[in-house]
Amino acid sequence: MADYDLIVIGGGIVGASAALAGVRKGARVALIDAGLAGRATDAGAGIVSPVALDRGEQRPEWTALITECVGYYESLLAELDAVDPAGAGSATYEQVGELVVADDDPREQAALDAVAERLSTPEGRRAHGITKPVELVEDVRTYWPELRGDLRGLFITEVGRVVGSRLHDRLLTAARRRAQIDAAAALDIIPGAGVLGPTGVRIGHRTLNSQAVLFATGAWAAADLAAYGVNVAVRPIRGQLVHLRLDGRQTGMRPVVNTPGAGYLLGFDDRIVAGATHEDVGFDARVTAGGQHAVLQAALDLAPGLSAATVLETRVGLRPATSDGLPLVGAVAPGVHVATGLGAWGLTLGPLLGELAAQHALGDQLPERLEFLNPGRPLPKES
Numbered sequence: 001m002a003d004y005d006l007i008v009i010g011g012g013i014v015g016a017s018a019a020l021a022g023v024r025k026g027a028r029v030a031l032i033d034a035g036l037a038g039r040a041t042d043a044g045a046g047i048v049s050p051v052a053l054d055r056g057e058q059r060p061e062w063t064a065l066i067t068e069c070v071g072y073y074e075s076l077l078a079e080l081d082a083v084d085p086a087g088a089g090s091a092t093y094e095q096v097g098e099l100v101v102a103d104d105d106p107r108e109q110a111a112l113d114a115v116a117e118r119l120s121t122p123e124g125r126r127a128h129g130i131t132k133p134v135e136l137v138e139d140v141r142t143y144w145p146e147l148r149g150d151l152r153g154l155f156i157t158e159v160g161r162v163v164g165s166r167l168h169d170r171l172l173t174a175a176r177r178r179a180q181i182d183a184a185a186a187l188d189i190i191p192g193a194g195v196l197g198p199t200g201v202r203i204g205h206r207t208l209n210s211q212a213v214l215f216a217t218g219a220w221a222a223a224d225l226a227a228y229g230v231n232v233a234v235r236p237i238r239g240q241l242v243h244l245r246l247d248g249r250q251t252g253m254r255p256v257v258n259t260p261g262a263g264y265l266l267g268f269d270d271r272i273v274a275g276a277t278h279e280d281v282g283f284d285a286r287v288t289a290g291g292q293h294a295v296l297q298a299a300l301d302l303a304p305g306l307s308a309a310t311v312l313e314t315r316v317g318l319r320p321a322t323s324d325g326l327p328l329v330g331a332v333a334p335g336v337h338v339a340t341g342l343g344a345w346g347l348t349l350g351p352l353l354g355e356l357a358a359q360h361a362l363g364d365q366l367p368e369r370l371e372f373l374n375p376g377r378p379l380p381k382e383s
């Protein structure tokens with residue numbers, strides 16, 4: 001008998017979601033994580049929005065996926081609160097709304113107009129799961145006093161933000177609790193690098209075997225699977241973001257400020273997060289002078305009133321990116337599955353895609369609507 005029903009390699013948001021889904025199905029799951037520097041889940045800003053600002057015309061199946069994944073948050077959080085009531089007050093996720101702003105740059109103006117147009121009708125909003133009308137904002141400083149006064153704004157109520165590391169921890173807490181309750185299920189969380197070989201997954205000197213292996217190894221998936229002869233086209237895109245503190249001001253329930261160009265701001269109880277760089281520099285998880293400079297320049301250009309804020313820290317993560325901008329979810333070889341390539345959308349998409357990938361690895365059909373994420377699809381060459 002195999003040691004496990006499912007071995008999940010990689011313990012970011014996707015792997016943690018997959019582990020919970022496996023345990024929920026009564027499976028014996030091992031979750032292996034190497035604790036590599038640059039884990040995207042710990043750095044992610046946390047915007048959970050059904051509206052993409054950077055893609056112009058949407059592919060309908062991509063919009064539908066984002067909308068479904070945003071919608072899934074509600075039932076997931078209800079489950080986490082029920083399984084772990086002590087964590088319920090921990091402000092993991094809040095619906096704070098999103099203030100999309102544009103300056104007088106014609107491209108930003110056009111992008112803002114396109115979003116406003118898209119969301120101007122009930123049908124347009126329904127495609128994004130939005131029920132409430134969006135509002136044009138005359139004075140963006142009523143939401144964020146530190147913003148420039150000349151920005152045009154559009155307010156979308158049904159946008160949330162999440163603390164990725166907190167959600168990750170709560171997913172694992174829920175998975176542990178469920179494994180204790182269900183005699184058939186088990187969860188072993190094993191630190192170390194997992195290497196897939198012909199007889200199972202090697203971690204140091206141990207070899208574990210299972211019915212199925214799911215690679216949720218984020219930006220590292222290509223190298224992990226190449227060793228096994230499977231070609232998965234994913235690469236790291238470094239993101240740096242800066243955490244600031246505004247003493248004496250309430251920032252916890254402020255809306256996300258987002259721009260069609262560069263830069264965004266999120267308010268949390270104890271900090272403001274300003275993001276982010278998109279750097280194609282390989283597996284380099286350093287904080288750099290240029291990265292900090294770029295983020296602070298964009299933040300202060302957007303919100304000059306932040307200039308006296310305290311700099312708390314800079315976080316850096318490696319987004320798992322594909323050349324067509326879409327995730328890779330599905331089987332890559334018999335018994336070998338992958339769920340990666342979530343790029344800048346992983347905190348939004350990770351909970352549901354991790355769950356569906358685990359269910360698939362455990363024998364369920366992958367929903368047909370995810371066919372466009374097939375890891376075997378032809379991908380454009382990197383430019």
Ligand SMILES: Cc1cc2nc3c(=O)[nH]c(=O)nc-3n(C[C@H](O)[C@H](O)[C@H](O)COP(=O)(O)OP(=O)(O)OC[C@H]3O[C@@H](n4cnc5c(N)ncnc54)[C@H](O)[C@@H]3O)c2cc1C
Pocket residue numbers: 009010011012013014015032033034035036037038039040041042043044045046047048164192193194195216217218219220221224238239240241275276277316317318319320339340341342343344345346347348349350
């Ligand atoms: C700066 C920044 C801002 C972002 N903002 C947002 C946002 O606002 N909204 C949003 O939705 N998304 C956002 N994202 C994207 C999101 O954070 C990522 O897409 C998501 O966290 C990816 O999750 P993952 O589980 O695939 O990978 P990761 O979180 O990177 O986890 C992969 C894990 O695999 C482990 N691993 C790798 N190889 C092995 C191995 N061989 N054996 C064992 N373990 C291994 C690593 O140690 C790591 O823990 C942002 C990302 C960044 C960097």
